[in-house]
Amino acid sequence: MRNPIVSIRHFSPMTPVAACDVAVIGAGAAGLAAARHLRREGHSVVVFERESQIGGIWVYTNTTEPDPMGLDPTRPVVHSSLYASLRTNLPREVMGFREYPFAPKKTGQRDPRRFPGHKEVMEYLKDYASEFGISELIRFETEVSRVWRRESGKWEVRSRKRSGDEEDVNEAFDAVVVCNGHYTEPRIAHIPGVDRWPGKQIHSHSYRIPEPFRNKIVVLIGISASAVDISREIASVANEVHIASWSNSNEESVTLPGYDNVWLRPMIESANEDGTISFQHGFKISADIILHCTGYKYHFPFLDTQGIVTVDDNRVGPLYKHVFPPSLAPWLSFVGLPWKIAPFPQFELQCEWISGILSGRISLPSQKEMTEDVEAFYDSLQSAGMPKRYTHNMTGYQFEYNDWIATQCGAPKTEEWRKKIYHATSLNRKARPENYREEWEDEDLVLQAYQDFAKQISCKQVS
Numbered sequence: 001m002r003n004p005i006v007s008i009r010h011f012s013p014m015t016p017v018a019a020c021d022v023a024v025i026g027a028g029a030a031g032l033a034a035a036r037h038l039r040r041e042g043h044s045v046v047v048f049e050r051e052s053q054i055g056g057i058w059v060y061t062n063t064t065e066p067d068p069m070g071l072d073p074t075r076p077v078v079h080s081s082l083y084a085s086l087r088t089n090l091p092r093e094v095m096g097f098r099e100y101p102f103a104p105k106k107t108g109q110r111d112p113r114r115f116p117g118h119k120e121v122m123e124y125l126k127d128y129a130s131e132f133g134i135s136e137l138i139r140f141e142t143e144v145s146r147v148w149r150r151e152s153g154k155w156e157v158r159s160r161k162r163s164g165d166e167e168d169v170n171e172a173f174d175a176v177v178v179c180n181g182h183y184t185e186p187r188i189a190h191i192p193g194v195d196r197w198p199g200k201q202i203h204s205h206s207y208r209i210p211e212p213f214r215n216k217i218v219v220l221i222g223i224s225a226s227a228v229d230i231s232r233e234i235a236s237v238a239n240e241v242h243i244a245s246w247s248n249s250n251e252e253s254v255t256l257p258g259y260d261n262v263w264l265r266p267m268i269e270s271a272n273e274d275g276t277i278s279f280q281h282g283f284k285i286s287a288d289i290i291l292h293c294t295g296y297k298y299h300f301p302f303l304d305t306q307g308i309v310t311v312d313d314n315r316v317g318p319l320y321k322h323v324f325p326p327s328l329a330p331w332l333s334f335v336g337l338p339w340k341i342a343p344f345p346q347f348e349l350q351c352e353w354i355s356g357i358l359s360g361r362i363s364l365p366s367q368k369e370m371t372e373d374v375e376a377f378y379d380s381l382q383s384a385g386m387p388k389r390y391t392h393n394m395t396g397y398q399f400e401y402n403d404w405i406a407t408q409c410g411a412p413k414t415e416e417w418r419k420k421i422y423h424a425t426s427l428n429r430k431a432r433p434e435n436y437r438e439e440w441e442d443e444d445l446v447l448q449a450y451q452d453f454a455k456q457i458s459c460k461q462v463s
């Protein structure tokens, strides 16, 4: 079906109770939403952005890091992890900001598809930034190297322009909102013997196009959305692709439906000096490349909280509702840590919440109550046998979480159509991993979404 073309709605500025000087680190989708909502609430905002443009992960580049595994801490960091063919894994009506629908545009060379390519997301973020005049708040090519709290309670932010030989600059802020993203620092699978294995290894952070895999025998580790896309893409040029994952327990050789050169394997047991890879249950092959599609680590190299906030087995904590460290709240906050979600609408709500708390319009529980809440949450994960690294995995409860924040903010809860489309897309992605971006059965919900967008606009025009 074709998506109707709609324009956007606007919220009016808030009346501030107290205005703060706030530093936002990063101008990806989360940082843009932070800037938008902080300013709407009446705060003064400076956004520090290391790159020369907004967009974060959505700024595609052919460039990759010199270390294809991203293990060298001194390497020049390439922020983006996008591959050339990437299309969104969420439909645009679910993915977009609540306040600014991600509707197809008639103008220019835009990609009107329901699951557009990465360039279209970048264009959408540019539109969002321009609509709300966010760029004027951003200091581009300015990297934050250290953030710490002074005795006075103010936060000191040290930054430096990336070009030229400019000096470090220290500035004081009332609050810092961390929006530096978490898809840049590779997580690597531990493979016994891999140090002596003679083949090549690469993390999906440095995957761009399938060509380097032509005629190769590839072992790909992982089953994430990117792993699914990349394995299919590589299969078109590689001799063999072996997908290794904990969830494949087959003892026999099973090929991926529709492919005669892609096998589903159990996890790797070892990599061997003779160039072979041994899988559980005894299967062994000779391979050229291991491609780690094994996700990313939270990484805050600039943040010095004197040990109050730590990253432990990929749990960033302690954090009240994934946002505030209780003893530093509300002056330090994190936007965008949860995963297995629709990120942009959640960023908006987290940012609205942070902005309202900083101005005193919304209140937080006491430090003790927040700490107890965090401890109860961690206890519940532990009782469920959940490793710490799943702390920010919101499978199954993102909308409950979003609605809780919305209630705190006095904002509308998540639209029913958004929840239902998200759910329908998850099912469709499982049922049609090859073509869920082209075939779907939730047209009625899409229609509701666009009717809702149109209603918001007419309300705005009347008010």
Ligand SMILES: Cc1cc2nc3c(=O)[nH]c(=O)nc-3n(C[C@H](O)[C@H](O)[C@H](O)COP(=O)(O)OP(=O)(O)OC[C@H]3O[C@@H](n4cnc5c(N)ncnc54)[C@H](O)[C@@H]3O)c2cc1C
Pocket (backbone or CB within 6 Å): 025, 026, 027, 028, 029, 030, 031, 048, 049, 050, 051, 054, 055, 056, 057, 058, 079, 081, 082, 083, 087, 088, 089, 090, 095, 142, 143, 144, 145, 179, 180, 181, 182, 183, 226, 302, 335, 336, 342, 343, 344
């Ligand atoms: C391969 C892949 C596919 C994805 N597909 C989808 C999808 O289809 N739909 C969807 O909704 N989401 C998708 N996502 C999730 C995506 O990451 C989020 O949608 C979102 O864009 C993340 O925004 P962010 O602002 O949190 O982080 P980022 O976009 O990573 O932005 C962080 C910004 O912080 C800056 N920064 C970092 N450190 C510093 C520093 N020290 N000083 C100054 N600036 C700094 C960076 O330069 C960057 O601009 C995908 C992610 C990946 C990796």
